Amino acid sequence: YLCRISKMNPLHELELGGANNIDKQSIDPVKAKNDEANAVAIKIDKQSITAKNNANAEEEDHLSSYEQFIISYAPFLNSTWSGWNIPDQKVIRAFNIIKVIYIFMLIPYHITCVASVVTNNRSYPSYDLPYPTTDHGLEYMAGLLFISGWLSHATTKPGTTFTEQMKKKLLRLLPTYYIGAIPLTLLCIVYEAGVGKLNGPSGTTGISVEFVLELFTLGSWNPALLFWTRNRPLWFISTLLTYHYCSTHFLTWVRGSSFNTVASALLLFVATRFAVACIILVCIVQVYPTTFRSYSRIIHLWSLDQIFLPFIGATLAEFSKRVGPLQWSRDAIWRLTDAVTVTTFALSCFVLSPPVWTDDFSQSLSGYYLDALCAYTNLLVMPLLLLAVYLYSHDKSTLTWIYLQHPKLFDEGLSVSYPLFLMHWPVMLMLQDSAAFITNKAVSVIMILATCILVAVFMDSYVVMPLEERIIAYVDPPKPKAKVPAFRPSSMVRRSLQNKSLREELAQKDLIINELEQQLQTVQELLEAATASEVVVGLGEEDDDFMLYRGSQAHF
Secondary structure: OHHHHHHOOHHHHHHOOOOOOOOHHHOOHHHHHHHHHHHHHHHHHHHHHHHHHHHHHHHHHOOOHHHHHHHHHOOOOOOOOHHHHOOOOOOOHHHHHHHHHHHHHHHHHHHHHHOOOOOOOOOOHHHOOOOOEOOOOOHHHHHHHHHHHHHHHHHOOOOOOHHHHHHHHHHHHHHHHHHHHHHHHHHHHHHHHHOOOOOOOOHHHHHHHHHHHHHOOOHHHOOOHHHHOOOOOHHHHHHHHHHHHHHHHHHHHHHOOOHHHHHHHHHHHHHHHHHHHHHHHHHHHHHOOOOHHHHOOHHHHOHHHHOHHHHHHHHHHHHHHHHOOOOOOHHHHHHHHHHHHHHHHHHHHOOEOOOOOOOOHHHHHHHHHHHHHHHHOOOOOHHHHHHHHHHHOOOOOHHHHHHHHOHHHHHHHHHHHHHHHHHHHHHHHHHHHOOOOOOOHHHHHHHHHHHHHHHHHHHHHHHHHHHHHHHHHHHOOOOOOOOOOOOOOOHHHHHHHHHHHHHHHHHHHHHHHHHHHHHHHHHHHHHHHHHHOOEEEOOOOOOOOOEEEOOOOOOO
16 A cells, blocks of 8 residues: 555545646546556555454454453463464474473472471371362372373374384483483482481382382382382383383274274273272272271372373374364363363362271271272362363463463473483482481472482483483484485496587587688688779768779788
8 A cells, every 4th residue: 555655646646635736638548547446456455454453453342351351360471362373283382381380390299298308298288278188199190191192192103113113202211211210219229228228118129129120111010119119200101101012003993993982992991990990999908908098009100000091191182083173262262271270170189088087997998998099090080181181282271371471481391301200209318318408398398309400400411311312323323315426427428428529519610610611702702803893992971082092902
């Protein structure tokens, strides 16, 4: 529009009320038609721009109630919604930020539960509420394994072989496991043996057996893992690797199954997990009838019960693919995702625990069962966790919006979260055994957390990553680029090319000779004509004087 106005055609000036009065009839008819067309285009542009501005103003005036709430009551957040207009990506940002939040909340929770600085364990909400709750801070672990199974389904292409799958997964998980976590676990065992901390109920033999199992990534299949290990988070990697060993064939089967089969498999996995947990709890009651509450935690770390979680996540991903994403507005999906998240948190933290503290153990046994099933098998929040994973895969939630405001911060947190998860437990135990940071509870937790982060960052940056790069270069070297061989013609081809060049050179010389012969013939004809007549040489068109020469061959 501005470019057309800047030309300032006569018709434009008349239309805009210019001072120049120009007769339209004096303008060339073709030019007049073009100018009339430009004038019509200007009017159309004006109308479209006005309509667009009115639509934008109406959209700004009619923000949804949820967006108005965010803008009004959260001024510290950036109210720019342009982040939602970026194109879709394969990476689900919500899953990344969930990993970061879970791990960085898990470390302080472990410190307050295990470290000797805690004189009164207040890590559970029940200590700050007027009633006991079923919360043990363990319900969200299932969600993380759901996400791992989902991402395995999303990143494994159809037709991937077992060797390719293992190479990809093992090279991603095992370098930090063997280079960072295992040496720190061994250092912790040696340190505790030196200070005499291995004489407890676990004993040196049990700890040694568990360490050998962890060397082969089988530590989570030991039911006594809870009491023998010196690096408890390793059970997560052991369970996940067990799933990856079977994932190639499982994903091939689930992708080739019908919709009803996939839905039935999802329900069967959930029901089987609850059944296995109940059987384990019954066996624990028979073996440890008076200490059932302490030993019921075994099912939280035992792969016999938790191995179903990544399979459920992968099956949920296939089920969601068949169902398809929600065809709702961004605002509706956002509100539903946040509502499910808040409800899940409430059911895992504020549910009233059944009456278990009674003198008659038989009467309180049902309460113990219910408490253990809620805390360790997600009895109450399992459907909500599955729904939350499906909703978060749409990447339209408050967590995604927060991630978009500070992507670099969360990306850095994600890069350090995995080594921190695997290395913090032995560091925490060594600090506990050395009685470090015991002056103040809050300060001690912060100092232990900072020490764990520093150790994880140092090990990952200066020990794990350099060795990991060499291992990957050795196991999976980059394919060399195909070099284009230099063109070297054979002797016959070279002789042919030489003969061709000689022929071309001779042809050019023949042309030159022919031209010279023609010029020579022309000169001879001129000489013959000059000897038989007089040649008049004009000194100029405007000159009146001429000189006559009697032509001769010498004079010419």
